[in-house]
Amino acid sequence: MTEEIFSKKLDRRTVIKTAALAGAAQIASPFVITARAADVVKIGLDNPLTGTFAAVGKNELIGCQLAVEQINAKGGILGRKVDLLVEDSTSGDAGTAVQKARKLIDRDKVNFLLGNVNSALALAMAQVSNEKGVFHVVPGGHTDAVTGATCHWNVFRVCNPTQTEANAVTPSLIKNMGKKWYYITPDYAFGHTLQAGLEKACAKAGGTKVGGDLTPLGTTDFSSYLIKAQAAKPDVIIMLPQGDDMINLMKQAVQFGLDKKIHLAGGQQELEALEGLPPEARIGTWVFEWYWNQPGVAHVADFVAAIKKKTGRVPTARTWFGFAATWSCKLAAENAKSLEAVKMAKAFQGFKLPPEIALMPDTAFYREGQNQLIPNLWVGNAQGKGSAGPDDLFHVTQVVKGADVSETLQETGCKMTWPA
């Protein structure tokens, strides 16, 4: 008995000591790089944790963390343990994002680079990763160019290009709401391409554009834009801002009672934004890129439970982006049986995600020659309260097959050049 207590004491002291040492080592680590054991595979995540996109960035991080835990529990990548290195790219400071990407690649020697939520930062990071030849997965930056005009052999993307989203949602918008559209569009890469995509899809379906305004990122007061939009007498006001801007815009539009005169709708919508809205402002027809409530689809419930256990909340599309992106790293390496970027990228062309990663009814695959994941999309309506509990804020009316609404490879403008 005494012995036991004694040994326990000793144990605790040792533990404290070790912890202190480990802590000191960690604090010192950026300065004293003792080349972390070479048998570790490093995944570097360079994503926003502060600023406008902090909420969505955080959810992607959670998805990544869950994936890393699962991967390590299943023997890591090629038998080596996986380390996730996280850097805050900030929400809009591309200078910082680029520096952090360089730091991850040059100093930390990561095997994989992940990021970024912000389309512009994703493009800037892709330029760096391509220059250095590092396998790069973009979890959630939507602008078309990432796997379009400026696609790279080493850059893969999980979330959809804006054109795909536009094609998925347009038929429902035209059918439910009418043909005269007015756009309120955020003034950056993502907004421009999403609006262009919708205009194209809308014209194809016989609709017209009656006007539009570009609003800067971080706009707080949308009232004058709404006054203008209302004066143009459209059938629908298409609202494309994201995150906090979307919340400001929806909140104000509903307070103005515009939802009672004109349809309010848009392209991409996210659970994070709906959660930030008061119930009466959760309205409109939108497209979701992944939804947690998929009755009857295998493995989804397990994933939802795992995330709920971790955070107490349901996963969002962002959580899934992070999850799928991280798993893609393992799958790419093991498929190629190598950690060389070129080999992995070559072997990953056309790769089909297994259902426990894809978590959707149809097969999701990385399209050959474009490196773009072609998954399902969920079209439906936002709702104040759903049947499946307080987190069920989206009523799915149609699950669209990505292959049916994606542009052809020629249309995307992606011409991939491989290193010699």
Place this chain on the structure above:
Amino acid sequence: MTQLILFDTFNGLIVGAFYALMALGLSLIMNLSGVINFAHGGFLAIGGYLAFTLMPFVGFWGGLVLAPILTAAIGLVVERFLIRPLYGRDPLYSLLLTFGLAYIFEDGTRYIWGAQSLPYQIPTVLSSPLSSQFFFLTGYRLFMVVLVAVAVGALFFILKYTRLGVRIRAGTLDLETVSVLGVNVRILRNLNFGLGIYLAGLAGVLAAGMLGLQPTVGSSLIMPSFVAIIVGGLGSLPGTLLGGLLIGVASGLTTVFFPSATEAVMYIMMGLVLLVRPRGLLGEEGRF
């Protein structure tokens, strides 16, 4: 078209009233203590978040009363322990200090309440438009304007007729003499700072009803307030009020004609004012 212009003028006044509320607090602090309070936006966010947290217990109206007072209390503490040691030093230092505080407040609110926008609900009485033609005149926005008017009225009343107010005004003109006359300048500055922060807290509660409540809510509102102060005239509270209303209307009208200059127009106005009348529209002559 005329209707659009009319609408946007009205709407601009509403938005401007809000800018003015924030700018008045800033102006109050700057005039007496010479401190540019960069953390004003942070205090605004805290006001909003406190109201959100209090809502389940005291409701919207209770929050509207309590949250600004609590924010002001935080302001009093901050002034006492962080800003007071800096009086009499180069204004550079107080500026840097509040700049640092702004960082801490943004990060702190994110740490406590999360990065996710919070749904702040306003009473249904206020949340619908009053007429379908003037749809932008919602109960809430009108209520906001009335509240701003009341707050401004009360502020001017305090400054004009109460002892504290007279001392603040006197201190703004000549702090040394006021001090020599036996007024405790430390307490005066402390209360004045609290008053300014109270206005920030109030603006925060109002903003939360109109905008999404997230950690960066204040930082996007602080620059228009600076411009309002400069346009209206440094050192003049009525000027600040006027400045706020003017830039609200100007940016509203610009949206009609040239939407991409919506923010720039404020700064262009400021440049013009500085060029033609460097002391600002209502600024006193010879002070700056």
Place this chain on the structure above:
Amino acid sequence: METLNRQTANIIVWLLLLAMPFWIKALGGYTELCTQVLVYALAAMALNFLLGFTGVLSFGHAAYFGLGAYGVAMTIKYLVASTPLALLVGIVVGTIAAAIIGWLIVNLRGVYFAMVTIAFGQVFYFITFRWNNVTGGDDGLTGWSRVPIDLGFTRIDILHNPTAFYYVVLAIFAVAVGIMAFLLRSPFGRTLLAIRENERRARFLGIPVERHIWLSFLISCLFVSLAGGLYALLNNFVDPRALRWDMSGNFVIIAVLGGMRSFWGPMIGAAIFVVLQDYVSSMTENWMSFLGLFFVLIVLFFPRGVLGILRRKSLS
């Protein structure tokens, strides 16, 4: 004795800078970090020309920093692929803007000067932010990169060799710092000090105070826009945040941190600031709190900065 000390200090500083890419690796840094230190140091030293040696507080220097950056980026992207020419354009753009703004605000003082500089800084921020077609707006300006410098007899590949780029930046830094030191020692520099110490007396002595402050502002902005240009080259990228007021705040805190009464102060401030920010933001997502706390602590406890403290110690 003191001049000897000063010379030793100068030699040590330059030796450390010359060898930085080598010893920083031993400390876990990387070459780009060194270049970043230099760029921030140049910006802060240029700001300090105005702040520490003329006694005028500008809180909007990021505007000229950013203009320099955009000048460089847009020249390379749209006009000619030449690094030196781009830098020249960047400097000219930043300086012209400073000349006009300076002329508008030179009559203001203290807090009010600071406030107006902030507000004018925002004008340029919004121009770059909203003028999408030309500046790339919020996405920033991509699709260009620094161009190797052709000296006729040899070519310096600053694009692919970060160490070469570091030394090019160091050379430019040396020239800029040399000019500033020379100016400060000249009668003009002494007059600026006189204005800082007692503006009224300087005025009574017949010194055209406004013109001197304007000139000081101009010189300060010239070197800040040079720093901005180098910053753009360092990242192969610019975005509007290079012009925003938080960047201006960073420059001021760097100057104060190192010691704004000493010539080399901002350089030391830059080294500490850049390394600390790089380090803390990798350690924790709450880096903003640390940075803010850092500001507060410096202001409350170390207002004289590192060099100020050292100097005081050596005196006592």
